[in-house]
Amino acid sequence: MREYNIVITGVGGQGVLTAANVLGWAALRAGYKVRIGEVHGMSQRFGSVISYVRFGEDVYGSMVPEGKADVMLSFEPVEALRYINYLKEGGVVVVNTKPIVPVQVSMGMAKYPSLEEIRKVFEEDFKAKWIGFNAEELAEQAGHVVTTNTVLIGALTQIPEFPLDAEHVREVIKLSVPPKAVEMNMKAFDLGIKAAKEILGL
Amino acid sequence: MAKVSDIVLWDKPGERVLLLGNQAIARGALEANIAVYAAYPGTPSSELTDTMAVVSKKAGVYMEYSTNEKVAFETALAAAWSGLRAMTAMKHVGLNVAADTFLSAVGMGVEGGFVIMVADDPSMWSSQNEQDTRIYAKFANVPVLEPSDPQEAKEMTKYAFELSEKFKHFVILRTTTRTSHARGDVVLGELPEEIKQGKRKFGKFKKDPNRFVDVPANARKFHPVILEKIEKIREELNNCPFNWIEGDENAKVGIIAPGLSYAYVKEALAWLGVDDVKILKLGTPFPVPYGLLEKFFQGLEMVLIVEELEPVVEEQVKTWAYDRGFTIPIHGKDLVPRVYEMTTRRAVTAIAKFLGLETPINFEELDAKYEKVKPLLPPRPPSLCPACPHRNSFYAIKKATRARAIYPSDIGCYTLGLLPPLQTVDTTVAMGASIGIAHGLSIAQNGSLSEEQRNPEKQVIVATIGDSTFYHTGLPALANAIYNRSNVLIVVLDNLVTAMTGDQPNPSTGQTPHGMGKRIPIEDVAKAMGADFVAVVDPYDIKTTYETIKKALEVEGVSVVVSRQVCALYKVGQMRRRGMKWPIYQVNEEKCTGCRVCINAYGCPAIYWDEEKRQARVEPTMCWGCGGCAQVCPFGAFEPVKEGSQ
Numbered sequence: 124m125r126e127y128n129i130v131i132t133g134v135g136g137q138g139v140l141t142a143a144n145v146l147g148w149a150a151l152r153a154g155y156k157v158r159i160g161e162v163h164g165m166s167q168r169f170g171s172v173i174s175y176v177r178f179g180e181d182v183y184g185s186m187v188p189e190g191k192a193d194v195m196l197s198f199e200p201v202e203a204l205r206y207i208n209y210l211k212e213g214g215v216v217v218v219n220t221k222p223i224v225p226v227q228v229s230m231g232m233a234k235y236p237s238l239e240e241i242r243k244v245f246e247e248d249f250k251a252k253w254i255g256f257n258a259e260e261l262a263e264q265a266g267h268v269v270t271t272n273t274v275l276i277g278a279l280t281q282i283p284e285f286p287l288d289a290e291h292v293r294e295v296i297k298l299s300v301p302p303k304a305v306e307m308n309m310k311a312f313d314l315g316i317k318a319a320k321e322i323l324g325l
Numbered sequence: 326m327a328k329v330s331d332i333v334l335w336d337k338p339g340e341r342v343l344l345l346g347n348q349a350i351a352r353g354a355l356e357a358n359i360a361v362y363a364a365y366p367g368t369p370s371s372e373l374t375d376t377m378a379v380v381s382k383k384a385g386v387y388m389e390y391s392t393n394e395k396v397a398f399e400t401a402l403a404a405a406w407s408g409l410r411a412m413t414a415m416k417h418v419g420l421n422v423a424a425d426t427f428l429s430a431v432g433m434g435v436e437g438g439f440v441i442m443v444a445d446d447p448s449m450w451s452s453q454n455e456q457d458t459r460i461y462a463k464f465a466n467v468p469v470l471e472p473s474d475p476q477e478a479k480e481m482t483k484y485a486f487e488l489s490e491k492f493k494h495f496v497i498l499r500t501t502t503r504t505s506h507a508r509g510d511v512v513l514g515e516l517p518e519e520i521k522q523g524k525r526k527f528g529k530f531k532k533d534p535n536r537f538v539d540v541p542a543n544a545r546k547f548h549p550v551i552l553e554k555i556e557k558i559r560e561e562l563n564n565c566p567f568n569w570i571e572g573d574e575n576a577k578v579g580i581i582a583p584g585l586s587y588a589y590v591k592e593a594l595a596w597l598g599v600d601d602v603k604i605l606k607l608g609t610p611f612p613v614p615y616g617l618l619e620k621f622f623q624g625l626e627m628v629l630i631v632e633e634l635e636p637v638v639e640e641q642v643k644t645w646a647y648d649r650g651f652t653i654p655i656h657g658k659d660l661v662p663r664v665y666e667m668t669t670r671r672a673v674t675a676i677a678k679f680l681g682l683e684t685p686i687n688f689e690e691l692d693a694k695y696e697k698v699k700p701l702l703p704p705r706p707p708s709l710c711p712a713c714p715h716r717n718s719f720y721a722i723k724k725a726t727r728a729r730a731i732y733p734s735d736i737g738c739y740t741l742g743l744l745p746p747l748q749t750v751d752t753t754v755a756m757g758a759s760i761g762i763a764h765g766l767s768i769a770q771n772g773s774l775s776e777e778q779r780n781p782e783k784q785v786i787v788a789t790i791g792d793s794t795f796y797h798t799g800l801p802a803l804a805n806a807i808y809n810r811s812n813v814l815i816v817v818l819d820n821l822v823t824a825m826t827g828d829q830p831n832p833s834t835g836q837t838p839h840g841m842g843k844r845i846p847i848e849d850v851a852k853a854m855g856a857d858f859v860a861v862v863d864p865y866d867i868k869t870t871y872e873t874i875k876k877a878l879e880v881e882g883v884s885v886v887v888s889r890q891v892c893a894l895y896k897v898g899q900m901r902r903r904g905m906k907w908p909i910y911q912v913n914e915e916k917c918t919g920c921r922v923c924i925n926a927y928g929c930p931a932i933y934w935d936e937e938k939r940q941a942r943v944e945p946t947m948c949w950g951c952g953g954c955a956q957v958c959p960f961g962a963f964e965p966v967k968e969g970s971q
Binding site for chain 2: 134135143156157158159160162168169170171182183185186189190201204205226227229230232233240241244249259299
């Protein structure tokens with residue numbers, strides 16, 4: 124495989140960088156060359172964030188070019204839409220449908236689009252496959268809302284032609300979370316897999 | 326996965342690991358047997374310093390968080406003068422702070438290898454400008470090395486120490502955000518015995534007043550020496566392992582790709598499916614080695630230089646080509662933008678134009694499609710965290726001044742007080758500038774207290790500055806304001822940590838990476854300097870903070886209010902690790918009148934508007950339990966309802 128490109132989007136503080144790191148290590152352990160692009164500092168504080176994960180035999184820069192992401196993993200619906208131009212035609216988006224409303228919206232300075240509107244842009248204008256579900260709810264079922272990114276990564280491993288083995292990704296998560304949180308994260312991972320399978324009809 | 330601090334110190338040569346560019350540089354410094362490291366944090370350089378902080382003790386390296394870049398530079402420089410390998414790191418604007426020492430001391434050279442790591446931030450993800458450090462390097466006649474990936478970042482760091490020692494000259498290792506904050510696979514090399522054993526290394530300073538005392542008589546001798554050195558280094562770089570020619574030997578077209586642009590060029594050529602070009606990969610954008618240019622230019626009919634920001638390489642190449650009598654077209658900034666960061670899209674577009682090809686994706690079409698998405702997107706700028714003490718300080722300042730003051734502010738998280746609804750940041754220029762600007766405004770609007778003619782229509786000026794910034798460059802400005810009888814209120818937002826760059830300690834924290842340093846309370850400094858009013862408040866107590874600010878505003882002269890409460894992000898992180906819980910506030914539906922004060926005046930990101938019920942709500946996963954909302958709500962509608970650990 125020459126290259127596989129993932130963009131991860133969300134709100135600063137949701138664990139976007141952690142998710143990128145998990146996928147990066149899984150790819151490294153699978154023998155691929157890996158690049159992860161991140162943004163740190165002030166831009167991270169509850170603002171809109173995007174990270175890039177690229178792996179394969181032939182990867183160079185740390186940023187995925189626009190129109191070239193195979194998949195998007197998004198922690199928040201509007202933050203999925205904000206970076207839709209990175210997705211390739213026919214790409215897949217795995218998205219947590221629980222919104223985080225920006226202060227500007229609460230103040231009445233801007234409007235938050237409906238989930239249907241967002242989904243329509245993905246499916247109709249960008250011909251993307253939409254895998255959307257409330258991952259936060261599933262994370263709470265698993266034991267704690269902090270496992271939301273594990274739920275989403277679980278779902279990600281189920282998309283057609285995803286090049287990393289779900290069990291390998293699971294191993295990396297096991298190694299990267301604190302020992303007492305392993306069980307909870309495994310449960311979250313399984314719930315993510317289940318959610319994606321249902322949506323994909325697998 | 327193993328902890329990064331372990332990986333960076335792993336004695337496992339040949340092991341393939343995933344490291345952040347900045348961490349790879351730390352590993353490179355260890356493999357080079359570094360002895361002293363000193364720096365002030367600044368995005369995107371900070372993780373290099375943080376990594377050195379966690380490994381230094383085990384590796385026997387002296388490491389410090391200095392109070393600013395100039396003193397960090399001087400600490401490391403003196404170690405290099407003493408024959409040790411030493412390093413300092415900073416962001417691009419940090420080099421401006423260190424520039425005074427940098428430009429004067431370069432002529433004195435060094436004994437041990439001295440590497441200055443400077444991280445540029447093209448596109449200004451976390452910066453106030455996008456200056457190109459390669460121009461500084463050229464200005465100072467110091468060679469600059471620029472890696473194209475994390476592996477090279479590590480190798481280049483080692484090489485930088487060797488080059489510096491060989492020529493007894495400074496060396497700059499320049500990264501950009503996309504190298505410093507890119508993670509990639511890195512193969513670990515050998516660690517020297519001294520690092521493995523954690524043996525602290527000490528140097529010897531050999532007195533030489535003709536060299537180390539920069540009086541004009543000595544300085545006059547330095548400049549020609551510097552120029553001689555840089556030309557010798559230019560020769561040396563013909564054999565630098567990070568410079569090479571690749572691709573089609575017989576190609577008619579050539580591309581010069583310095584630093585990280587090499588990665589984008591390689592990707593762009595693969596994407597375009599073009600392979601009949603010759604590439605000059607340049608790890609040393611200054612000085613460009615002429616011997617390599619000579620080889621590269623053979624047989625070429627046109628050349629493109631793909632470089633980020635300023636035409637530093639382009640100008641050197643064009644000058645050289647003119648002098649050598651080459652008349653082939655040399656393209657650069659006519660096809661590659663001079664502002665913002667390089668991307669594969671930019672590289673592919675420039676190369677396609679240069680070669681007369683179509684881009685692999687119709688970017689205009691994609692842009693047009695995206696234009697239709699934009700109106701749907703609500704803005705989401707970064708914001709002060711939930712429970713951030715700065716929000717309360719700004720809220721109290723705004724209320725006490727009835728929003729009528731001028732609010733100079735500074736560099737840190739609190740710059741976000743610029744955004745609605747707080748809007749209490751009117752100026753931000755550079756580290757420490759809030760106090761200097763406040764003083765200047767006071768003089769311009771009101772006159773000095775020591776002057777006979779003053780403006781009777783007094784304009785209130787309230788400056789805000791963080792604790793780390795206060796010690797960085799706020800001190801001389803405060804002395805200046807007090808000495809010159811300014812009439813300003815300075816609120817020091819003391820959250821006891823350098824929060825924006827990742828919780829590094831500073832004199833207000835007291836703690837150093839090696840244990841307790843000596844804490845310097847800001848109020849003691851202000852009193853000792855002779856401020857006319859000094860008080861300390863807890864911003865979590867909004868009423869007292871407000872009243873103290875009101876009182877301070879009535880005092881003629883320089884008032885300093887230290888608003889002290891530990892950074893919420895830092896505190897919550899600690900509490901989470903210890904499994905501690907905190908109260909979560911909720912809106913009592915009976916009491917909420919929908920007045921929106923909590924949203925329109927206070928603006929905590931955990932509070933949102935319930936459109937159906939026309940009431941405020943708290944997002945429980947985002948509440949960090951400070952209780953500020955309960956204090957600002959006129960109807961007592963916010964109540965702590967449960968213990969959470971979100």
